[in-house]
Amino acid sequence: MNMSLPTQESLTIEFKSETSRAISNTEIVDNVVALSNTDGGDLFLGIEDDGTPTGVAHQHRNIDQLAAYLFNHTVPPIQVRPSLIQADDKTIVRISVDASTQLICSNAGRVTHRVIKMDGTPEVVTMYPYEFVSRLSSIGQYDYSAQPAPGARLDDLDAYARDALREQILSSGADTSLLELDDATFDGALGFRTNNSQTGESTPTITGLLMIGEQQALKRCIPTATVVFQVMRDGAPAVDETLQLPLTRAIPRLNELMQPWNHATERMVGMTQQDIMDYNRDALREAMLNALCHRDYSMLAPVHIQLDEIGLTISSPGGFMRGIDASNLLTVTPTPRNRALTDALKRCGYVERTGRGVDRIYAGSAATGRPFPDYSQSTNERVVVFLRKSTPDARFMDMLDQAQQRRGTRLNTEDFLVMAAIRATGQINITEIRQATTLDLGRITAALEALVADGTVTCDADLYSLADSPDTAVDIVVTSNNASPSTDRDRNQILSLAKSNNGIITTRQVMELFDINYLTAYRLLKNLQDDGILTHDGKGRYSRFLLHA
Structure with missing residues (x-):
């Protein structure tokens, strides 16, 4: 099998050299266990630390035997996927390992995992018992917050904190059915206490102390809650x-x-003042x-x-x-991670x-x-x-207001994010929007279709831009410490740049000149156009402004 090989190690990639000696089977087991107990990945036998393929030892070329050995020397058994790879006339063994949904150890009882060192390189280290809870909770197999709080008593739950919690439920309009319950039933319904299966006694849970525990009880039982x-x-x-x-x-x-x-930054919309917080x-x-x-x-x-x-x-x-x-x-x-705590906070x-x-x-x-x-x-x-921390963009906020007025309802999260991604660059395609927002293609497409239909966004040759909304009767003033360039000197800088570029200037050039966003740069050029100094030519990626002859 021929394939391109990774060039460096990472949390999911490990190289092992076998030029001077064949590594021990125990070392292979420890590395496979470590990959399984982290994020899975690939162990390559026959590659140097710098990524140079040098070849696997003869005794490890029987990949069926290698897979059987690993299955029989891991607990619970791991089914790996080994393969032979040819690279630069060298034979390499790749052992692919899935991330486990439980803790894995070697048959000798060693539990390992992978970590990244300060220099950015990975290493295999022993996982100690106190780390087991953290690992299991990170893969959704253990809810630490639902466990009995060690050494806690029922009188460690603060009655005043419980009353404050009832007030929070009432004011937020959350699960108001809880307000009808007595204290013991209230605590049980929210997972603040649990019954010992052997003695039948009630004990506060980690969630109970985190939510309404006495301060001294928190320090004694959950010192990490800081x-x-x-x-x-x-x-x-x-x-x-x-x-x-x-x-x-x-x-x-x-x-x-x-x-x-x-x-707060003051924003005036007509006669209404809005406070825009940092x-x-x-x-x-x-x-x-x-x-x-x-x-x-x-x-x-x-x-x-x-x-x-x-x-x-x-x-x-x-x-x-x-x-x-x-x-x-x-x-x-x-x-x-903490299902019991999350549920209590929601309710x-x-x-x-x-x-x-x-x-x-x-x-x-x-x-x-x-x-x-x-x-x-x-x-x-x-x-x-x-x-x-940055200055709010009044023009962009104005466009959002207008978009919501046209739609007759509040924009959803995807609309906000897509519009913000377009605003940051001026013109952008779907792939670039996906990279900027991390949204999936379906949500981006749905948002763009709705925004184009509203007239908020325009599309030209697969490039999307914010529509140049006409001025409205809304008077918007944002007070801030950073003023946009608008003086004669700034206008002269724009014109000087245009002259040096054969009378042509683009919105992106003005963005870079003053370190401002697309909408502000476009407005500056539009003002010069309105004054008869510039003319606009082209659309989308071909949009530019020209000096009058």
Whole structure:
């Protein structure tokens, strides 16, 4: 079999050299177990660490025998898919391994997994018993939040916190049937207590303590339930507070800490004033709740919320659940790590009952013309979301308002994201929209069809652009520290650039000249056209402005 080989190792790719000696069968078993206990992948025998194929040892070329050996030396047995590959006249063995839905060990009892070292290269390490819970919960096979809290007693549940939770249910209009229950039944219905199968005694669960536990009980029984909130200014903390509180108290306290630093920008729509926050309240709330709800409570590390001059970073222990990553957050079916805790938060009105809170995070950012949430810093050990601080785009918000008026209803999340992706580049095709938004093709196509039908988006030769909506009677003023270029000097810079380019200038050139978005750049050129200085020529990718002769 001939095929192209990977050029470097990764979390799912491992190379083993057999030039000096054949590696031991025990080492092969440990590597196969590690791949199975991580994300699956391929083990290549006969390739150097730098990706050079040098050939597999003769004793490992019988791939049927190799598969049988691995099946008989793993617990539970693993069925691998080995194959022979020819590369540069060298024979290579590839052993393909699926990610397991349970913990795998060697027949000698060793449990291994793969991690990424500080230098970015992978290694196989022993998985210790305290890591078993984290692994099983990440693949949806164990709900840590539903377990009895170690050493907890029923009097560790705070009656005042329970009353606050009842008030939350009432004010949010969530599962109000819970309000009719007595305390013991209320706790049982929300999974706050469980009965010992042997003694029949009731014991608080991890969820019970996390939601309404006494502060001292949390510190004693769940020391991992910690949140660090920091505001950094000039590299030093202006605010630095560590919280170890039940969620009924931690959530309001985080809102209090954030409020002085989430400044409002005034937007006037006619005689109505709207406050546009630095961080959309819905997006901010969902991002914080996601961190608190889906973190790995078996890991001894805090949720870290840090605000600085650039933006807001929320980091929570535990990587994405299996099958989820930054590229498919908006398309895969949500799989909660802590099912009992998630259910309690939903029934009490804290989080989305649909489990699609991440949609709100994206839509809240896109609705003001700000960058999408950035999950690129996430690792196997932490989920990190970054919300960049930026000036809201008044023109784009105006277009959203007009689009909703034409449709007669609120735009959905896909509409917001598709329009935001188009806004960022001016003209864009479906493939580029998919890369920018991570939405699936079906949702993108449906959104584009609706937006084109509304007259919000235009299509020319498979390129989509935001329609140049006519000015309306709506008077929009956004006060901010960053003004768009509009002075005579700025106009002269545009004209100078056009003259140096044979009298031609494009919207993209103006975007790059002033580091502004497409709509603002287009409006500047349109103003010069209205003044009789420029004329417009072409459509779509051929659109340009020309100096009058």
